[in-house]
Amino acid sequence: MIEISQLSFRYREGAEPILQGIDLTIPDGSFVGITGAAGSGKSTLTYAFNGIIPHCYPGDFYGSVTIDGLDTCEASLTDISRLVGSVCQDIDSQMVSSVVEDEVLYGLENFGVPKDQVEGRIAEALDAMGISDLRHRGIAELSGGQKQKVAVASVIALKPRVLVLDEPTAELDPASSLAVFELLARYARENGTTVIVVEQKIALLSDFADMLLIVDGGKVRFQGTPSEVLEHSDELLEIGVNCPRSTSLVNRLRARGLVDAPAARNVDEAVRACKQVLSGKGVSA
Amino acid sequence: MIEFENVSASYDGELPILRDVSFRIPDGDFVAFVGTNGAGKSTTMRLVNGLLKPSSGQVLIDGVPTTQLRTSQLAAKVGFLFQNPDRQICCSTVREELLFGFRAQGRADAEAEAKVDAMIERFGFDGDAEPFLLNRGTRQLLALASIIVMEPPVVVLDEPTTGLDFRECAKVMDVIAELNARGTTVIMVCHDMEVVADYAKRVIAMTAGQVVADGETFAVLRDRDVLARTHLLPPQVVDVSLRLVEDGAVAAASPVALADTLDEMTDALAAAAGACERTGVR
Amino acid sequence: MKGFLEYVPGDSLLHRMNPVAKLAAAFLLVIACFATSNLALLALVIVLDAVLAVQCKMVSQTLGLAKAVALFSLVLALIALLFTPQGDVLAQLPWGYIGTESVAAAVLIVVRLVACAVPLFLVFYVTKLTDMANALVKVLHVSYKYAFTFMSTVHFIPVFMNDMAGIMEAQTARGVEFDGGFLKKIRLMMPLCVPLLVSSVRKTNSAAIAAEVRGFNLRTRESGFKEYPFAGIDFAALVAAATIAAAAVALNVLL
Numbered sequence: 001m002i003e004i005s006q007l008s009f010r011y012r013e014g015a016e017p018i019l020q021g022i023d024l025t026i027p028d029g030s031f032v033g034i035t036g037a038a039g040s041g042k043s044t045l046t047y048a049f050n051g052i053i054p055h056c057y058p059g060d061f062y063g064s065v066t067i068d069g070l071d072t073c074e075a076s077l078t079d080i081s082r083l084v085g086s087v088c089q090d091i092d093s094q095m096v097s098s099v100v101e102d103e104v105l106y107g108l109e110n111f112g113v114p115k116d117q118v119e120g121r122i123a124e125a126l127d128a129m130g131i132s133d134l135r136h137r138g139i140a141e142l143s144g145g146q147k148q149k150v151a152v153a154s155v156i157a158l159k160p161r162v163l164v165l166d167e168p169t170a171e172l173d174p175a176s177s178l179a180v181f182e183l184l185a186r187y188a189r190e191n192g193t194t195v196i197v198v199e200q201k202i203a204l205l206s207d208f209a210d211m212l213l214i215v216d217g218g219k220v221r222f223q224g225t226p227s228e229v230l231e232h233s234d235e236l237l238e239i240g241v242n243c244p245r246s247t248s249l250v251n252r253l254r255a256r257g258l259v260d261a262p263a264a265r266n267v268d269e270a271v272r273a274c275k276q277v278l279s280g281k282g283v284s285a
Numbered sequence: 286m287i288e289f290e291n292v293s294a295s296y297d298g299e300l301p302i303l304r305d306v307s308f309r310i311p312d313g314d315f316v317a318f319v320g321t322n323g324a325g326k327s328t329t330m331r332l333v334n335g336l337l338k339p340s341s342g343q344v345l346i347d348g349v350p351t352t353q354l355r356t357s358q359l360a361a362k363v364g365f366l367f368q369n370p371d372r373q374i375c376c377s378t379v380r381e382e383l384l385f386g387f388r389a390q391g392r393a394d395a396e397a398e399a400k401v402d403a404m405i406e407r408f409g410f411d412g413d414a415e416p417f418l419l420n421r422g423t424r425q426l427l428a429l430a431s432i433i434v435m436e437p438p439v440v441v442l443d444e445p446t447t448g449l450d451f452r453e454c455a456k457v458m459d460v461i462a463e464l465n466a467r468g469t470t471v472i473m474v475c476h477d478m479e480v481v482a483d484y485a486k487r488v489i490a491m492t493a494g495q496v497v498a499d500g501e502t503f504a505v506l507r508d509r510d511v512l513a514r515t516h517l518l519p520p521q522v523v524d525v526s527l528r529l530v531e532d533g534a535v536a537a538a539s540p541v542a543l544a545d546t547l548d549e550m551t552d553a554l555a556a557a558a559g560a561c562e563r564t565g566v567r
Numbered sequence: 568m569k570g571f572l573e574y575v576p577g578d579s580l581l582h583r584m585n586p587v588a589k590l591a592a593a594f595l596l597v598i599a600c601f602a603t604s605n606l607a608l609l610a611l612v613i614v615l616d617a618v619l620a621v622q623c624k625m626v627s628q629t630l631g632l633a634k635a636v637a638l639f640s641l642v643l644a645l646i647a648l649l650f651t652p653q654g655d656v657l658a659q660l661p662w663g664y665i666g667t668e669s670v671a672a673a674v675l676i677v678v679r680l681v682a683c684a685v686p687l688f689l690v691f692y693v694t695k696l697t698d699m700a701n702a703l704v705k706v707l708h709v710s711y712k713y714a715f716t717f718m719s720t721v722h723f724i725p726v727f728m729n730d731m732a733g734i735m736e737a738q739t740a741r742g743v744e745f746d747g748g749f750l751k752k753i754r755l756m757m758p759l760c761v762p763l764l765v766s767s768v769r770k771t772n773s774a775a776i777a778a779e780v781r782g783f784n785l786r787t788r789e790s791g792f793k794e795y796p797f798a799g800i801d802f803a804a805l806v807a808a809a810t811i812a813a814a815a816v817a818l819n820v821l822l
Contacts, residue, residue, distance in 0.1 A: 038422050038450040056776050081780045092726060093770040094777035096719070098574035102697045109790040110782030118792055138576050140725070144322055154781070170448055173321045173476050175516035200450060203521065242451040245479060245521035245547060252551045258558050267521055271528045277558045278534050278541070336736055360742030372730070373737040375762050389742040417765055432741070 002026040002049065002162065002194065006063035008218075009044060009053055017060070018044045020218040026211070028161075031188055032196045033209030033226075037240030041218040042198050043089075043166055048072070049196055050164045051080035068161060082111065085160030089167050091151045100126075100142075101135050104154045111158055125157035128187045130179075145176030149183065156187060162194040169201060177201065181208045203244040206230060206265040214241055230263035246270035253277055286311055287333055287439065287470070291342035294328055298340070302328045304494045305342070312438070315462075315471045317485035317502070319478070320515045325494040326474040330441050333472060334363035346439075357390045364437035368444040370421075370428035379419075379427060380405065380412035386435045404434045422453030429457060433464060440464065442473035446480055458484055482506060482520040482545070490515045503545045522550050572691045573725050579623040580800065581693045586702035588801035589694055593686040595808035600683035603815035609678045612811065616685035623693050632688050633681050640680040644673035696722055702795040704788055711786050719774065723767075730766055734759050 004024040010017040018041045026032055036042040047053040054061040055077040065072040067083050088094045097103040104122045113121060126132045129149040139147065148168055155163065163184075169177035185208050188195045199205050205212060206226040214222040214229060216239040222229045230236075233243040233251050243251070250264040250273045261273040287310040294303040303325045310316055318326040331337040332344050335351035344351045346362050354362070367373055376382040383404055387397040405412045408430050416427055425445070432440060442461065446454040454477075462484055465471045475481050481488060481502065488505040490498040498511040505511055506519050507527065519527065526544050535541040540553035581589070600612060620629035647669065649660065654668030690699075700714035735745060738759060745752050 036450075037452060038420055050780060052776060052780070056779070076784075077779055078782060078784050081782060084780075086777075086780045088773055088777050090770060090773045093723075093774040096722070096774075096778060097697045098695045098722075099576065099697075102695060105792055106697070107781040109792050110786045112785065112790065115792060136576065138574060140573050158781075167448075173516075174478065174518050175321050178518070200448070202451075240450055240452040246525065248547055249522060249525065249550060252547065253554060256551070256555055258555060267524045267528065270521070270525050271532070274525060274529055274541075274554055275532070275534050277554050278529070280558060331736075334740055336740060356739055356744045356746065357742040360740060363740075365737075365740035367733070367737045367740070369733070371762055371766055372733045373741070373762075375734070375738070375758050377761075386741045389738070389744075417761075435741075 001028055001068065003066045004048065004063070007048060007065060008062040009048065009059055011044075011057060011059045014059070016218075018218050019048070022048075022063070022218075022220055024213075024220060024223075026194060026196070028194055029188070029192045030194050030211050031185060031209050032194070032211045032213060033205030034196065034198045034213045034215060035200065035202055035205055035241060036215035036221075040215045040240075042215040045213075045215060046164050046166055046196060046198050049162065050084045050086040051075070051077045052086075055080075081160075082158075083160060084162045084164055085155035085158055087148075087151050087155055087163070087165045087168055089170065091147050091171075094151055095139055095147070098138055098140065100131070100137050100139060100150050103139060103150055104157050107154055107158045113158075121157045121159075125153040128156060129153040129183050143176075144171045145173070145179065148172060148176070148180055152180070152184065156193075159191075160193065162196065163188070165195070165197045167198055167200065169199065169204065177204060184208075202242060203246075203266075206244050206247065214239070216240075226265040227262045230265060233263070249274075286345075286347055287472070288345040288348075289329075289332070289342070290345070292332060292339045292344055293341045294332055294337055294339050296328075296337070301340070302494055303332070303339075306494070306496055307342075308489060308496060308499055310470060310472060312470055313465070313468050315465045315484065315486040316473070317481040317488050318472070318474045318491060319476075319481060319488055319505075319517055320491040320497075321517075324491040324515070326491055327443055328494075329491070330365070330443050330472070330474060333439070333441050334365050335359040336365070360386070360437075361390060361435070362437060362439060364432035364435060364440040366429050366432050366440065366442045366445055368447055370424040371417075373428045373431070374416045374424060377415060378412065379410045379414045379416055382416055382427060383431050383434050386431060390435075400434050400436075404430050422449050422456070425449060425453065425457060426460070429460060433460070433469075437469075439470040439472065442471070442475075444474050444476060446475065446477055454480065478506065478518060478520045482523070490517070492516075507545075522547055526550060571725055571728055572688070572721060574695050575625065575628070575692050577623060577693065579693065581619060581623040581689070584804065585706075585795055585797055585801040586690075586694045586699045587706045587795065588797060588804055589690045590699065590703075592804045592808035593690045595805070595812045596686045597683040599808075599812040599815040600679050602812065602819050604675055605815070605818050606675070606678065608811075608815055608818060609675075609682050612682040613678070613685075615811075616682060616689075619686060619689055623689065625689060625692055628692060629685055629689065633685060636681050636684045637677055640677045643680075644676045647676055648673040691721065698793070698795070701791040701793060705791055705795050706797075708788065711788070711790075715778070715783070719771075723770070723774075726770065727763065727767060731759070731763055734762050 004022055007019055007022040008017050009019040034042050034045060048065050051072045054073060070083060072080055095103055096106055104125055108118050108121055126135055129152055131149045134146060169180055181204050184195055209226060212226045212229040213220050221239060222232055230243055230247045233247060236243060246264040246267050249270050250261055253259045258277045259273050264270040264273055289306050289308050292303060292306045293301055295301045318329060320326055332339060335354060338352050374382055376385055380401060383401040384393055387393040408426060445457055458480060461471055485502050488502045489496055490505055490511050492515045497514050498505045498508060506523055512519055523545060526542060529535045530537055530542045541557055544550035544553040596612060620626050648665060651669050651672055652663035652666055654666035656664045656666055658665045696718045700718040703709040703714045704711050739745060743755055745755055
């Protein structure tokens with residue numbers, strides 16, 4: 001379980017705190033999606049989970065972040081890394097190897113995974129990301145989507161309790177973005193791993209996350225299941241966060257009194273609501 | 286007018302990235318190229334402004350092959366916004382950055398200065414600001430501004446909204462839409478099908494270096510066969526409409542089956558519900 | 568220069584050799600090339616270079632590299648030709664003359680640089696950087712921090728070259744004409760170092776953080792999964808390279 005209490009952070013060069021008094025509890029095994037406008041503090045919030053603040057960026061850190069009881073201020077970054085695996089935004093500079101297999105091996109070596117387990121861990125991680133066939137390929141020749149899967153595999157090989165990803169699909173096309181989310185969701189479900197993803201692509205988050213956090217001005221403005229959060233589509237728009245079109249569609253139908261379905265998180269739910277409208281059963285008498 | 290005549294292209298002279306691609310884009314068009322990464326979209330963009338020359342066939346700009354145009358002539362005809370503004374921005378102030386293109390093409394005169402000032406005014410920039418200290422969205426706008434201040438008749442945009450938040454995306458796209466409304470030809474690569482649906486007039490779908498479909502935006506985005514071949518997801522409203530037809534909830538020629546946008550779909554559903562209940566619009 | 572200094576996967580004999588042996592042998596050949604002025608011996612090294620290139624199926628890369636090195640050394644050779652008046656006079660210059668010895672010196676520079684550069688660069692094409700760093704740590708007991716720094720530096724060369732190519736492309740699209748003379752090109756490239764610098768600082772910073780969260784600080788000599796034992800072929804290569812180096816030094820002393 002992750003507990004954040006009264007967390008505020010100001011970068012040393014920043015005039016204003018980028019995070020302001022955040023309180024948050026994330027149960028084990030959640031798939032958390034974080035989004036918000038540029039400069040809202042959403043990336044910095046992920047740095048709080050993996051210890052990059054306060055360990056890598058200097059600044060004023062108030063409040064506390066504990067991960068399975070480990071206080072990130074007191075623990076070293078290395079100790080936090082045993083619990084929290086991070087996939088950074090710039091995957092090209094994250095890679096240390098020239099071949100896929102070695103990239104996955106790197107963390108295993110560092111964390112001293114017993115040598116008789118190494119082979120199994122590599123095979124498992126590559127399989128979980130669906131890239132077993134890329135094992136001996138050079139990283140430079142891979143596509144963006146393949147590289148992203150390698151980056152995730154190299155972290156899940158370490159079997160972290162929590163996985164933090166900063167805009168993992170920023171450079172990817174829609175098909176690869178969807179594939180990365182599907183693989184992540186399946187892995188997390190099978191292993192009980194908590195996943196925290198920052199994303200600009202709200203449609204993907206709404207579809208996959210079971211908890212959505214909307215950050216604005218360094219505070220968590222909305223928090224809940226996607227349906228709960230997407231109810232506030234107008235307020236979200238005001239703080240620079242759009243909704244998936246499925247959500248907008250159902251919200252509009254509801255505004256016209258045609259249906260009283262909850263906010264749709266994906267196309268499936270929107271189709272269901274539309275069918276209710278069409279069959280004349282959109283609104284219960 | 287941009288014309289591709291049986292164009293093939295490759296980076297190393299061996300592996301073909303583009304194979305026998307033909308299309309023409311008349312003045313004032315707004316075309317979105319869609320497809321997965323590696324389908325050949327970015328290569329096509331590079332060919333449009335002559336950064337890459339075809340290995341066979343030819344690319345014509347207003348009837349002249351790109352192979353016969355100098356770099357500065359190409360730059361004057363086709364403005365190119367790259368995905369990453371940080372590769373483009375290289376000056377120490379916003380104003381210098383906007384003047385850079387004029388300098389490169391040797392026409393930094395009083396007229397150019399006036400255009401730069403007008404652009405600073407229009408975008409609300411601080412002319413003396415240091416570009417690298419601006420946030421990502423503003424840097425993208427600056428990169429765009431420094432291209433359109435040159436007033437090229439054609440602009441090419443390689444994923445103009447990648448990495449931007451919703452508001453920044455809308456800002457950038459509105460500038461582009463306005464440009465197109467005033468006659469500039471817009472050619473863009475875009476992965477966000479909602480943006481494509483909202484702004485493009487025409488879509489060219491590519492896969493494995495070839496054109497799979499070329500037509501009016503929604504004609505292409507509604508074609509399940511094309512979408513499957515290019516690994517694309519339709520815009521969500523179109524998806525809902527297609528699914529309602531596929532599931533037999535509405536007839537193929539009904540307004541719901543033809544609704545492309547949020548407005549059309551809401552109205553069509555309201556009308557259908559009203560007709561169904563025979564109670565008129567509630 | 569796509570893929571410059573980037574590992575090319577393969578399973579040739581050179582690929583499979585011990586990284587330390589490869590590196591040491593390459594350095595011995597460099598010593599040999601600089602110790603001797605004997606063209607026959609240098610020619611022998613060039614033949615050896617060719618054999619190595621064929622062996623690891625890297626002929627086109629090697630030719631490209633040899634061409635680049637030759638062009639670069641041509642500049643040095645030209646300076647030697649014009650400013651070291653030695654031997655019989657071949658042509659008078661306002662400030663001296665070009666002599667037979669000047670020509671010999673110029674040729675020697677080109678041949679020597681090409682001969683010694685090829686094995687050194689080939690090592691990078693046929694050796695994974697991680698293997699090189701790990702082997703240095705395991706076999707030579709180099710501190711991992713230094714090995715990693717070295718490895719990251721080489722690793723970033725293609726990344727930066729790629730960045731530079733992208734930046735130049737973006738400027739070309741704005742009408743900057745790089746296709747001029749060498750000096751003009753350099754002058755035009757200077758201001759572009761700003762965006763390159765900005766992206767490098769960002770990249771190295773995030774690379775450092777990425778390494779740290781993957782347990783960089785825990786790494787010791789024992790961490791490496793692979794062992795790098797010396798095989799017969801490694802000893803043979805070292806002996807061969809050492810023999811060439813010794814011959815070069817001996818010839819220099821004797822002649």
